[in-house]
Amino acid sequence: MSSITKTKLKVRDVNVFYGEKQALKNVNIDIADGSVTSFIGPSGCGKSTFLRCLNRMNDTIDEARVTGSIIMDEEEINDRRLDPVVLRARVGMVFQKPNPFPKSIFDNVAYGPRIHGLASTREELEEIVENSLVKAGLWNEVSDRLDDPGTSLSGGQQQRLVIARAIAVNPEVILMDEPCSALDPIATARIEELIDELRENYCIIIVTHSMQQAARVSQQTAFFHLGELVEVGPTETIFTNPRDQRTQDYIMGRFG
Amino acid sequence: MTDISTRPTQQGAVEARLARRYRSEARFRAAGLGAIFIAVTILVILVGSIGHQSLPAYTVNELRLNVELSEDLVDPLGDASEDSIRAGSFTRVLQNAMREEFPDVSNRRELRELFQLFNSLNAPQLMNEVLEDPNLIGQQHAFRMPLADDLDLYLKGRLVEETSARFNTPLDITSDGRGVLLRAQDPVFTDRLSSLRITIENDITAEQAARDRLVEQQALAQDEEAEDLGVQVSFADRRISALQAQLDGDELTLRDDMPSLIVESRGGFYKLTTVSIDGLAARAEQVVPPLTDANTDRSNWVLRIVETPEARGRASDNQLIWTRALVERNIIRTTFNGYFFNNADSREPELAGVRGALFGSILTLIITVILSVPVGVSAAIYLEEFAPKNPITDMIEVNINNLAAVPSIVFGILGLSVFITLFGLPRSAPLTAGVVLSLMTLPTIIIATRAALKAVPPSIRQAAMGVGASSTQTVFHHVLPLAAPGILTGAIIGISRALGETAPLLMIGMVAFIADVPSLSLEGMTEPATVLPVQVFLWYDAAERAFQPRAAAAIMVLLFLIISFNALAIYLRHKFERRW
């Protein structure tokens, strides 16, 4: 499997500072396309911070400063000259708490395609919306009430709506920051299934606090600790035969 | 683990605390309810008292006269041209109509009083009616005008204290050389006699006290001064004995400084001059003759007592009597006060209206909204969403907050010295007022808008950014619609404050007396006008008492406007509010 996959993101010497405080130290990692990579680690170790580097969401935090090189398909993305708006169309993001817009279900999904001009006619837009909802596994539940507000859905449905919204702009990478932390086991299983289905066509990165989830959905796992990327490797190896003592302690539940 | 043995005591402590907590919650709730109750009570009292004060302003007593538009008065040139009509003496026409109602009035002083039942400012209105329809010349014309303000108040019971009693005992009215003699079979006037006696007795006591003081002074004074005082004492003695003679005589004379007694019988009105001590008879002046053809019952008559002495009143007894007679004849009728809602300000309360000030307020408000809302909202959006954080923006922020606390009169001074003196904007015009008020409103709108923007949850911004919206798109597509209700509320609060503002407008000359309703147009913006709160201020200050209810009514109009504004704000809020 590893022989076919190609590298989507090449991260070299990334440091992140919030003012004086350094949140990430010298992170180096390659992330493969067409697979799921999970980030694990104790709270406050910098997982979200790193995820935000990948779609330049750190730009929206005044005091954040990112150094180093992040290359996506041969292109440097950690570069002031690159418009983050263009990048975010290619790197979608799903947040920990479902955050649909207070608009209709249709408008939620259609918003991205609209602002990026992906559809020229109403029919095309409807098609994109339908496809995205189908891919996100929500179509059957909402097809007859697309005009209802997105906020009227249940938490699990909202999270899938948000995923549909992210895939509607046809991104190459999808970042998910603890997407299931607010969901019950059934909704979680549904999302995990969804991630598995989406894997073929996207490069997916997921932050999770659940070892089981990381083991279930990801092919590659990275362990962060105190702002350092301690260890990265195939998920099986990390969970069965970690090289670093800290990884082992974390997986065994000895801290975190 | 918790030690089992400690559990009961813990339970007790929790219960004790719980009781205390409930008590404090109940106290808090009671305090809150009390506060609301006090606030509502004060509000009700306030609005209620103003509303009550304003009641007389909504109706008006109108004179409906059939005026004779005789050619020689109305059309002196005889060609029915505009020039000719403009040269006509319409005041005379109105005066003639009044004379016709009371043909017996002949002496000049009484005629002048009679003509004061209406205001001569009504003559131009009659002229306009003739100008509009020259065919009226030479015809009878039904003309309507408001009764003079004081008499209007009289009919509304707000000018003098008056009581009236209806009698069913025959009253003989005969005239002799000295006037009219009223005689009844029962002592109908005794009730009043005792109070008249008390008045006279009080007068005697007062005179006596004054006399005693004079005597004391005389004892201390020398030569000429003592002589002088002696003369004064003798005068006082004479007055006292005259008063005493009244009490001892067989009739009491009603003086000008005593309540007036008026008898109304068979359409005739009589003002009593003396009352016989037995209470059976009285002498009177006939002010309005009885109806000749009336065979109405002579045993059905009314005794009216005007408690306010004529000398202190704002209308003479004759005027009150004529007014009553006209009401009786159905020439004065009470109607809805159209004058108040259709006219601009006037020197005469009965013609003064609120429309000029209302339109002035609307024009001013339009300018204020046009200037302050877009500028305020844009400034707030920029400061909140786009401005870099640095000392300069911090300074701007602090200063905007300070600006909101600046007393409004300062903006008036600014308007006077900058907009009028420096930029040459017109004085007392809605344009200038609007500019000044928008300066005053800006900080409020900016602060409210920023608060509304801050209240939009960051997750919405992240969501928009996450799908690749630029920061402008994020703000305009997502943040602003969510903040709109809050922005709207802030803007409307700021603007309704501006609507009620007086002080800065006084500075820029809005106190001017404006007798025209401004036009709701671009020209109207630069023409002199006044606004509702200033109009209230002017009317409350006016000498004529009839302006007071009008001022209260103007406040009601202002309150109505402000309440509709706030209702609009609440409606829009509900309409646009979305949950997230």
Ligand SMILES: Nc1ncnc2c1ncn2[C@@H]1O[C@H](COP(=O)(O)OP(=O)(O)OP(=O)(O)O)[C@@H](O)[C@H]1O
């Ligand atoms: N906006 C910010 N400003 C300042 N410091 C921040 C900011 N965001 C994160 N940090 C700091 O950076 C460090 C890493 O935070 P981050 O949110 O990346 O942790 P995390 O691994 O996602 O934790 P969790 O699992 O709890 O979400 C923390 O110490 C945090 O305090």
Ligand SMILES: [Mg+2]
């Ligand atoms: Mg996190």
